[in-house]
Amino acid sequence: MFDILMYLFENFIHSETEIRVDQDELTDELIRAGFHHDEIYKALAWLEKLAALQETDTTPYLAKASITPVTRIYTQEEEMQLDVTSRGFLMFLEQINVLDPSTREMVIDRVMEIDSAEFCLEDLKWVVLMVLFNVPGKENAYDQMEDLLFEEPEGPLH
Template structure:
């Protein structure tokens, strides 16, 4: 499953001291050895490339976005079908506690919609948020806060 590959890559290369400059062929071989299917590996790598491209386009975009306090995100029917009420509420919560900006929120939604999966749950969303925040420079504090929210044992609401 594509989400499993993304989580594997994130945990293996982000939460370790492993060098991030990995040859794509070597990475594909490693994922095959780990038991993932070639088709899913390809989709996951394309998903990551799209995340990098999205991050680049956001950085160079001169479009000003209204602040989250002054606007309300209206989800399309397709987005609502993928992001249930619990997921949408969590995204709103993350905006309210300044983990997500309007720009990073849109990146998260874009990457959620870019997943080729039938099932999508709140735990999957949390991983996507971490991946987006990690990949967008300037969001180190938001990334750390998100990690604290996810791993804090006192935050029963998020588990």
């Protein structure tokens, strides 16, 4: 399923190609690209749920007027899907204001819907990019995340 999401993001969304609204035509194209029906439907449902998250309150437990940072406590299932490095990366993204508590929760929600035993930090970065792309007003955060995803380290690594 994640491969389909990546395919859609790279070929339609990220390339700024006009997105087709005809789900049958899109499904046919994905089948021609070699993807299976069940995985296609899972990926399209994943994208629909991402769009629906924008219309709901994803952080009902946070006080709207809270000015103190809130530490995110992960459930056992979340810890199984997001390793320590991934959770640390989410915290880093919050600290540099790429994510806020609401977009963080959207990312975690979407990660938990990906049925992959080999979910890694690189996959998480793509999910963050997809979420930010779909949230109005997060263009600067999207650009910053895109730089983090695609930047090549300069000079020798120590």
